[in-house]
Amino acid sequence: MDMKVAKKLGLKERYSLMTRDLAWDTTYQPMDKVFPQTTYEGIKIHDWDKWEDPFRLTMDAYWKYQSEKERKLYAILDGFNQNNGHLSVTDARYINVLKLFLGSTPPLELMAARGFSMMGRQMNGAGPRVACQMQAVDEYRHFQTQIHSISNYNKYYNGMDEFAHQQSRMWYLSDGKSFFDDAITAGPFEFMVAIGFAFEYVLTNILFVPFISGAAYNGDMAAMTVGFSAQSDEARHMTLGLECIKFMLEQDPDNLPIVQRWIDKWTWRGTRKLASVGMMMDYMLPKRIMSFKEAWEMYVEENGGALFKDLARYGITIPKCFSQTIEEKEHVSHQSWIGFYMKPQATPFHTWIPTPDEMDWLSEKYPNTFDKYYRPVLEFFDAQEKAGNRFDNKTAPMNCQVCVSTMKFNEPGDPMEMCFRESIYNGEKFHTCSDHCKEIFDNEPEKYSQTFISSHQVLQGNCEPDGVDVNAPDFEPGRHMLDYWKLDKRALGDFNGSEDQKNFAAWREQATKN
């Protein structure tokens, strides 16, 4: 038998035989009916065969590598849980990072799984379809391993038990939800720019590396292992996002302005999500890795800058929002933490005033802003708390119609002035948080006028737990918010005096005294 030809197959040809060569152009049903979604966004693709496979992994190899990773991962998780590993974290404040993470991240990984499945069905090139399918199944892995690693913490600490219920209901999770809802309801090419490129490529390191290193620095082996294990999948996801951008740009010059608009839009939308990563790094990690500002400079300004330089040969320019994000890097983490601190009755995680040492660290890391704008506020709150007057703002926040963040960001160039923008659509006024969000709104007002803003929905009686009659004469919107959110009272309020704080101290003493 002549095996010579097959054995000499290069990796590329072999992979092509294992993927594209399996495909054919349908004839019993027209191709545009089989793949109906890839034309309406205006992206022109002339030859799907020009797609360069960003990685070449056949299923047998995939199963081999991934099953090895899973075996190791779950062995470490089991060990960590059996040995009460949660008591080895730096201090109980750290656990609030996990609460923030559990509420915000697995639900988005799930949306990524569903979204990439859709891409894995809708892309009419066999190459991108397979790559998207592989990412979809990876994203199942991510939300599941994240839930599995935090599951044990949930048994001992408050505020994690209702993340699944809260994902679509909590006001502060609404920005992340709107981000993925926006991407998944867009066409397939925009989804690929939004999630595959802006999220997975431009922003993934600043989104995930701080959590993973934060876990490592703070003694959380479980979250660290899950994070590192997921990063090895991200390497594939990143190359897919980048290949997709290059492919669109190489296929037709008319694609450039569309892709540029999406890059501008999604880099900005992603940046808005980073405020909470910033406050996690600067305020919530008992042992800090680096400041958010430093991380921003490293992962976004340097790496992102180099990336956009690389894309310049296709005519892509650096996202318009870049200069604003550079200005904001010295502010957002503080504004965000203070914003949450002021609402102790409305989040399932605790907040607190940094210790004097921690404030000094912030002064050092933020020489231009911390002492000038934020230390005085925090010290004022601290004094108030010590006088038995812990700040508690009960007024409903105002939200941006696009990014859904609560309005807390400053006017460019003026840190003391809150920034608002306004658009009129169908005779109705819509508020946005920034020039970039306003531009996004004005480009697609019919889409963004739909945004689910919980503070508005509350007033309309749309956020009530089962059993509340919104037509009753004494109906008072928002009175049952804690029930609607299923917020455990033990999870609310300041960290000082919380059940978590007391339990952790008692358990740790039990486990460490001789």
Next chain:
Amino acid sequence: MAIDLRTVSITPLRQTFGHLARRMGADKPASRYIEATMDLQPVENYHYRPTWEPQYDIFDTTRTAITMKDWYALKDPRQYYYGTWTLARGRMQEVAEGDFDLVDELGLAAAYPPAGKADALEVFLPLRHVAWASNLNKAYVSSYGYGIAISQAACYASMDQLGVAQYVTRLGIAFDDLDALANAKSAWLEGAEWQELRRYVEDLMVEKDWFEVLVAQDFALEGLLYPLIYERYNEKLNAAYSPVFSMLTRFQREWFGETSKWLDAVLKAAGADNPDNKEQLATWMRKWRDRAVVALKPVAALAFGGEAEAVMAELVQNLNARAAKAGVAL
């Protein structure tokens, strides 16, 4: 920071997440499958409607005629979440790797009687395109199905079929190099024996009801095709020549045996939910079973010659019995 912890037993505040305690009716530990699956898909407060199908919400129960009081009743008796699925497939691929290595080492493909080999490749190799179609159709179920129970199982099954398509490709390479694959592709595109089958899977690519796609692709088509080829035809080849094809398609046989358990449980749960479902399932099963018989007859004839009719009749009986076990009388 390394800190020395003594083993102490501390009493947990709770055993599981709130949504799982409510589902299980008690606060008790939940399995990793349950944690990875139940009630995780968003069901409300969507921000925007899909620009590609504005008549629906992002996740929408009305994308199928099947209705469920609880979409998570469509659970997987194998309890596959990503970790258990990939471990199970990791083991299967290890065995498959061993089989391919052995066949290569001992020159078993080269030693295969030429007449038998040509016939067998004619039957097996176009199936790589059938598996590819199955991958796409299962991706549809996974994308638009409601709830994580069905979406994840369909996602894994879809990836499994990509694996099957690749194993069949390797089978072709092991036996006869690239020409055989090229010939099989033209047979798939133009050969009279394959056109009804190709029409069948292409028609499914434009079918909108995801549950109907599941019934047509997984139950009707694969419920006949896998026993026909990977069981019966292999047995015929084993008896006549040697078990090499059986070895190199072990993955498919095991996959079918295992995946049928999942599918039967899903069909049973859907039928048990309400009588309308049961009737709808029966209608779809009959419709697609009859079409699948038409699609597979020429392939059966290729494989079994004069005995094709009898083999198909028996397989249809078995399929009807599977439906009956799931509570649907055909």
